[in-house]
Amino acid sequence: MTSAPNWLSDEEQRTWRAYLHATRLLEDHLDRQLQRDAGMPHIYYGLLVQLSQAPRRRMRMTELAKNSKITRSRLSHAVTRLEKNGWVRREDCPSDKRGQLAILTDAGYEVLERTAPGHVAAVRQAMFDRLSPVQVDQLGEIMRVMAQGLQPTDAKADLPWLR
């Protein structure tokens, strides 16, 4: 950061621009699709999906936040809203009195059943139908590399000499 700026090459700029455009367009597209068909934004829908796949359709708030890559604050607001819709309810965690469980209700499950096919179709149409199987593999690998590099690492784990 103290050295001369290491600008992006033209090729890199093109890629970066394409990345920004594609990701923005896709997220907007899915947000609108789900707002229209399921009455919630994409990220809220993702929370219901997570819960539907968890044992007993319930999860600790912090775990749900981590899996969904959002802050606890954001999750807290989101669950409040989903609770008002009757799709999720909260329950005290029996083993840790600080904890809360977010639980998918039957109504929430039904929303998923009803809207999942349309959502999958939208995802397919935007991504998997347009890419070759090889490209899908490449994309998966690339995204895994990037996600790994961005994982909020535990500072202590990285800096053992501070312990």
Next chain:
Amino acid sequence: MTSAPNWLSDEEQRTWRAYLHATRLLEDHLDRQLQRDAGMPHIYYGLLVQLSQAPRRRMRMTELAKNSKITRSRLSHAVTRLEKNGWVRREDCPSDKRGQLAILTDAGYEVLERTAPGHVAAVRQAMFDRLSPVQVDQLGEIMRVMAQGLQPTDAKADLPWLR
């Protein structure tokens, strides 16, 4: 959409999940980086970059919105905010009285000069430093395909029989 749901395969699900995680983590990361170093979210920063590259550092609102893949409404609010910061100003378009030009001010240009190196470094660190040159090519091609499929097409252009 009337046929049986065409679920994602396990491989596709893994890819989709990785995509969601990586894109979310990166956008959050850049938002925080720019909020801290430049005092604005990533998308606002992108607007300044666009303007800085336009002839005479100015652009019609609609064009800027299109290039940035955001709605005109969102842009309008954003420019209002950037105007309050003194980084952008508005001017009437001489050739079309409905039009407005968004113009990058000197102060806006200086913010870019000051913060661009750090931002590029963050982008590099998250993406280009972690991917092989081949992967960068692959990513670029994949993102171009996706963006093209999501481009909001002019309905009339697609449905000439309606004219």
Next chain:
DNA sequence: CCGACCTAGTTCAACTTTCAAGAAGTGTCC
């Protein structure tokens, strides 16, 4: 068991985004 420190979750205020509605200008067709 006590104090210091950590973690879980919520809340508040400030900010951003969305959607629908509206003001104002342009283009076209007759």
Next chain:
DNA sequence: GGACACTTCTTGAAAGTTGAACTAGGTCGG
């Protein structure tokens, strides 16, 4: 030139997000 449709941009209210502050409960060393 006037009706009509369309484009440009803004606005206002509702919804969502952020970051910091806060409450409450857990943990660990002495």
